Amino acid sequence: MSTQTEPPEQTDDETESTPEAEPEPEPRSPGQRRRDEKAARAAERDREAAEAEPDLGDDAITLKVFRYDPEVEGKTEPRFDTFQIPFTKGMTVLDALIEARDTYDSSLTFRHSCRQAVCGSDALFINGRQRLGCQTQVADLDSDVVRVEPLPHQDVVKDLVVDMEHFYDQMEAVEPYFQTDETPDGELEEQFQTPENREEIKMSTRCIWCGACMSSCNIAADDNAYLGPAAINKAYRFAMDEREGENMKEHRMELIEQENGVWRCQTQFSCTNVCPKDIPLTEHIQELKREAVKSNLKFW
Amino acid sequence: MREYDVIVVGAGGAGLRAAIAAQEAGADVAMVTKLHPVRSHTGAAEGGINAALREGDDWHDHAYDTMKGSDYLGDAPAVEALTRESPKETIQLENWGMAFSRDEDGQVSQRPFGGLSFPRTTYAGAETGHHMLHTMYEQVVKRGIEVYDEWYVTRLAVSDEDEPEERDCHGVVAYDIKRGEIEGFRARDGVILATGGLGQVYDHTTNAIANTGDGVAMAYRAGVPIEDMEMIQFHPTTLPSTGVLISEGVRGEGGILYNSEGERFMFEHGYANNDGELASRDVVSRAELNEVNNGRGIEDEYVHLDMRHLGEDRILDRLENILHLAEDFEGVDGLEEPMPVKPGQHYAMGGIETDEWGATCVGGLYAVGECACASVHGANRLGGNALPELAVFGARAGRHAAGDVDEEAEITTGWDEDSEEGENVSPVPLGEAGLPSAEKGALADGGRSSPPTDAADGGAAAESAGDAGVVEEAVQAERTRVHYLLEKEEGINHAEVRSELQETMTENVNVFREEDALKAALEDIREARQDYQHVTVEDPSRTYNTDLIHTIETRNLLDVAEAITVGALARDEFRGAHWRKEHQERKDDEWLKHTMLSWNDGSPGLWYKPAVLEGEDKSYEPKERSY
Structure with missing residues (x-):
């Protein structure tokens, strides 16, 4: 299934969503049947546990989490589950998700690793905006209800996990590796770079491949072929690096001037607004457009 | 079953470097990793890469500092390999485009770090690991090396001879997380474990949630001895609420530690009269806890790290990432107020026993990076020595596994004539808990x-x-x-x-x-x-x-x-x-x-092996370690 169409409506009926055509059910294997039964029992236990839940009063938050599993009975239709989580000072959305998973439902699925906004695993759609779960303080959301969904415009694998393959493909499409015309002769010989040039590329090198920008971009949502902000930023990082040399820069400009490159950007700044590393993505794209114009002028 | 010459397990700095090296040596390589490479915890390393690059510095001095830092439990051939080859590997990263910080003249910047006799920590802001990880992954993409990401290796395929030294590793078993399928990977020439740290053993750690010691545990249960496991580094400056790391670079640039009395305790209480805040990490961590235990902690828990006097320009230039971390994870503005810090688990010096090529005693099985114990760090790792270890030993093991090395190792692996049996010290049985x-x-x-x-x-x-x-x-x-x-x-x-x-x-x-x-x-x-x-x-x-x-x-x-x-x-x-x-x-x-522990098919046994203090042309005589 995909969130490409519409994010599920928030309604009182938590199970309501945009249904999609499901394939004909295949005959279940004995293993599948046992797993289904086990899932049903687990769901029953969860319901009992939820009912027995004490009133946590003011110190609790309501966590609403998107759930979907392509093969588990009761989860093949997307729905939202609600968890009451005791609030602790400094709690992040990731902390709340971990608490929900480890205390109430171990099948709740999301990517996470470093907890410090550098691995880029936990970009999520939190209260209507792309954010990193680990970097988002629950208190800063100014809401007792925290609603967590997978990144829009990407295929959902399960619960909050989206398929990142398309994002990775776009990143790799811009030749995301350093290339020069001349490499230093000696094995201990470095290429010099001015501190000013390093400063120029610094912000662009901070990208953690979380995919928040791509998910926020309307152009990318409508057209999978568009390289998108992260990949163009990657191209910027190399095109602006003086160590690569002029010939390589021309080659890079050709790559990003193509049909699905920089000219597709309509400077809506949504990518810049959601970037958890504060990379001025739209500015970088604009600067590449200016560079493209300049390099074209040379040939006219 | 899938087949390759060399299989690399894990895709952080060590794994990526190993894959590149093996491929350059002609091997058909695949990486199998439970996280996509750019999610690896190498990306969280902040401080830098120690390398004797400059006039007036010498890799021998780096080796001496490292042996002293290890409290003479490092093995000299491994330490010398690290320090001798780090300059080459560091410049290799630069040549691959890594965005190092730069001096005015355009060369890569270096700064002082704890326990170093020369400011040789080569850095890229306070996010050196992030740049190193991405630069190496870019090279893997460039070379088209096959990466099975989100495939979790759960078992090594090792033959079952009685003695581990007689066994061979023929591949791995991996679980494809997206599909839920288990598949075998056969390695014709070698399996390189590069699975990283084990910090999740503790609840206050700088390590990622994925750092669960998988490689160490798998190799151990397959019969490979694990070495000096008790040697755990607690980093002195982690944020109290989350364990997020505040780089040693802050102290390297001149940051100061204060107790609740406002005393600069590293000097005023005599913990390190020469080096103060830049003493070795173990020394500073103990000093901080000692202050807290003696009632001079703040909120009875932590001390203050103050960098305000460095000035906004210098902080933004060299430590900007620290401002973000302190703000996002502790709600503190490092430009306006001191940052609360306390010791947190950071690094495992011990791990899978290897020689200075990353080879274990099991044929065809290698280990590199934090999961390995060559041993480069002995009883204490110096800041800035982990990243060069990834590059140097990743490259060495990659080449060795691909059959590109015919040098004999100085360090032995497995039981040998210098080994001695240990006594059981545990009050309870160890190992497998008697299952039905x-x-x-x-x-x-x-x-x-x-x-x-x-x-x-x-x-x-x-x-x-x-x-x-x-x-x-x-x-x-x-x-x-x-x-x-x-x-x-x-x-x-x-x-x-x-x-x-x-x-x-x-x-x-x-x-x-x-x-x-x-x-x-x-x-x-x-x-x-x-x-x-x-x-x-x-x-x-x-x-x-x-x-x-x-x-x-x-x-x-x-x-x-x-x-x-x-x-x-x-x-x-x-x-x-x-x-x-x-x-x-x-x-x-x-x-x-070294403390050695062997799984013995579920009934672990302790034994010991002498540290190797003989280097290439000198011996590192143990001296009193003061800073």
């Missing part, structure tokens, strides 16, 4: 292939033979284990076991270690092992089942936690990061040796 026989094969090691117990899954495996047969048997054994975990009806969640374990480790096996507490920890670990016999995976799904992944990881945490604690109890001296209340001195007569 019907379940034994299923929940057991995930290490060496054991005969499948499930008749439905067995059969064919026993028939096959040869190298591929070893892999096929391991695949069957793993299918049995996963099947068992998924089908088990009633039981407890692994998260209960994991938090029991983290609690006791943090309480009892921390910076300050006491005999009774270590014994209590071993009892708790035993109990946690028994509880683990009752774990079940609630999530029935084949799709992205993190419940299953975390349950398997928790088993690995149990094995490495026990190894850490047994080593800590056995080593009755104070060396480097290992402080013992009852034994307040370094005992060179008795303890210039």
